[in-house]
Amino acid sequence: MTKKINLFANLKSDFASGLVVFLVALPLCLGIALASGAPLFSGIIAGVVGGIVVGYLSKSHLSVSGPAAGLTAIVLTAITDLGAFNIFLTAVVLAGVMQLLLGFIKAGSISNYFPTNVIEGMLAGIGVIIILKQIPHAFGYDPDFVGDEAFFQSDGQNTFSELFQVFNHIQLGSILITLVSLAILILWNKVEFLKKIKLIPPALVAVIVSIILNEFFIQSSSNFAILKEHLVSLPVPTSLEEFKNIIITPDFSALSNSKVWIVGITIAVVASIETLLCIEAADRMDAQKRYTDTNVELKAQGIGNILSGFIGGLPMTSVVVRTSANNAAGAKSKMSAIIHGLLLLISVLAIPIILNKIPLATLAAVLLLVGYKLANPKVIIHFWKRGKYQFVPFISTFLGVVFTDLLKGVALGIVISIIFVLKGNLKRAxxxxxxxxxxxxxxxxxxxxxxxxxxxxxxxxxxxxxxxxxxxxxxxxxxxxxxxxxxxxxxxxxxxxxxxxxxxxxxxxxxxxxxxxxxxxxxxxxxxxxxxxxxxxxxxxxxxxxxxxxx
Structure with missing residues (x-):
């Protein structure tokens, strides 16, 4: 008999962590939608559904779902090939149905065969990517979309060449706000009287202070003023009719189009693999060492994608960046993911103008600390000490994720792990x-x-x-x-x-x-x-x- 989870048992810590994840997820949802060539609100819709619906149905205590950077290339190509976003939404619904079926046939069990050193290598690689990708945003250089995880970028640069471009586009206000935000985030958990204020997360304080600082710079016409292109950019509907037009529904007459089915299968496979990888990573991060039923997770993701496709949202997966931020913020249960989804919904409806005042630099500061926790040098030293059979797959995955993308890096690590297993079997037969x-x-x-x-x-x-x-x-x-x-x-x-x-x-x-x-x-x-x-x-x-x- 499955033990019933009390969602309100850790409300204080879950609310605080949900608030942090909301702040991280907002620009990620918008950035991924922009990079995918989809309407901006489609990213928000996927974030809301991923938080509330998938968060409730999932058995994972830390995982957070939403639009994934790993699907941007697939989505962009699919929308172009299919010719219309509403036709693409049909493929999203199909992908959700396929994921639901995968859950029922217990395909989630494949996650049990992901080696621990590969999962840890993936997390460390994602940590380094977060740091490298957020440095330009911290300096006020924002040509690449927030949340990009690929080595080669859509702006023609790569992860490392982008860093050199920063020197030609330094924005003093962004640097100042990054430093102030980092100081708040670091000191909040070190100063004794601030540590007692657990309900207010330091990320929220950093965001409020950054908005106030920038408003002061703007009013005083200072050179430190951060311009609109370096702030969160959420669409603001001016009328009820305009808001209704945001909701796009799928065109099911396209079901006879074979391309729609191919896109649906592609999304289902890639989204399921990314989800299973993230769930394994989330379970590794969980201090309480709780384990997630991955078959239930595939069903939850399937239902989430079906609903997201029906109301105009992007396809979603469980996402490592948001999950890592959730864990780093002290989440105790899946209530944190649900709260993040509710906050996304309420804020985009009620206070989009205020959200558009948030500097990307302060959100970069939040992610820089998340990246450091994932890519802590102690992890590399730990696997080095465990010998080559543990270290080589770990470092191969790490480098593969940094220099290609998440799926290719993990595939490389698994292949090398299999080679080592085969080699070991030859000796131990x-x-x-x-x-x-x-x-x-x-x-x-x-x-x-x-x-x-x-x-x-x-x-x-x-x-x-x-x-x-x-x-x-x-x-x-x-x-x-x-x-x-x-x-x-x-x-x-x-x-x-x-x-x-x-x-x-x-x-x-x-x-x-x-x-x-x-x-x-x-x-x-x-x-x-x-x-x-x-x-x-x-x-x-x-x-x-x-x-x-x-x-």
Whole structure:
């Protein structure tokens, strides 16, 4: 029986963290919508649905959903190819239905196979990306959209070349506000009397102070004044009719268009993988070490995308940046994600003019600290000390995420992890009791718990190295699985080569189901040729003869 979660049990900390995530999510929703070539409000709609609906349905305590930077290229291309945003929304609804089905067939279980070092490498890589991408915004240089995670940018620059461009576009007001915001964020948790004010998050204080400072600069016509292009830019409807036009509905007549289905499948696959990666990351970050049912998460994401598509929103995933900010702000339960969604909804309806006064520089300061917590050098040192089999996949994922994007970086880390696993399996398939062979030796080969086809080459070379006139004991008493390839190898060795070279073979612990040929002289003995003939014709079932040494 599933334990019921009390959403209001940690309301103080969840409200404070939800407020921080709201401040981080607002420019991310707008930036991702802008980069996707979609209406700006479509990003806000996805953020609201991701917060309230997915937040409520999800079993994750820390994960926060919304429009994802990893989908921007797919969305931009899809809208262009399909020719209209309302046709694209049909593909979003289809993607949601597919995710819902993936949840019901328990496809979320694939997340159990993501290696921990790869997840940690992904988090550290995202941390470095956040820092590198927010430095230009902190200096008042904002050509790249807020929330971009790709190495190569739409403005023709890359993550590193963008940093050099900053020196040609320094805005003194943005630098000052970044420094003031960082001071507030850092000191708030160090000054004793401020630490007691838990209900007011330091990020909110930083935002309020930055708005007041900039308004003072504007009124005094100071060179420090931050212009409109360096502030949050939320559309402000001037009439009810204009607000109604914001809601765009899907064109379901496009269901006959094969391109719509291809886009829907693409979004479903990519969004599901990103969500599962983020859920694993969220569970790793959780101080209480709670685990999320990933199949329920896929269902929640599916319902969220169906609803988002129906009312004009972008596709969504669970997002690492927002989740990391949520955890860093002290969230205790999923109520934080729900609160962030409610605040997005209320604020864009009630106070869009005030929101448009927030400098991007102060939000950059918030994200800089989030990035530092993710990319803490202690994490790199930790995996270095754990040896190359842990460090190499970790650092490969880390570098892959920084220099490509999240999915490619993780794919690289997983491939390298698999190579290491395969290499390890070759060594751990069996153990020897004796390493040097001589005529008359008794050689013990103890098989591991699982012996797959990947171990075939190693076992084959070992059997080939066994000298004539030896006695060999192949022990499978602790083995629960042996691949057919290995069984065939042992069978051929026992019935052919062992007979020719006077090698006595004893098999221990092999089940009857393995159907290994006997090599002892017996009235019940059937030759290997007859055995294969029988098996080919499938006319006779033989019982396995007990294995014994020939004295």
């Amino acid at each position: 069996y153990n020897f009791r004796k390493e040097e062979y001589a005529d008359g030796d008794v050689i013990h080969i103890d098989l591991a718990q699982e012996v797959s086809f990947l171990n075939k080459a190693a076992i084959k070379s070992t059997l080939m190295a066994i000298p004539e006139n030896s006695k060999v004991i192949i022990n499978a008493e602790d083995t629960v699985y042996i691949a057919h390839d290995i069984l065939d190898l042992i069978r051929e060795f026992k019935t052919v080569r062992a007979k020719d070279e006077n090698i006595k073979v004893k098999l221990k612990g092999f089940k009857n189901a393995y159907q290994l040929e006997n090599n002892v002289e017996s009235s019940n003995k059937v030759s290997i040729e007859h055995y294969y003939d029988v098996m080919k014709r499938k006319t006779v079932n033989r019982e396995i003869i007990d294995e014994k040494f020939n004295d």
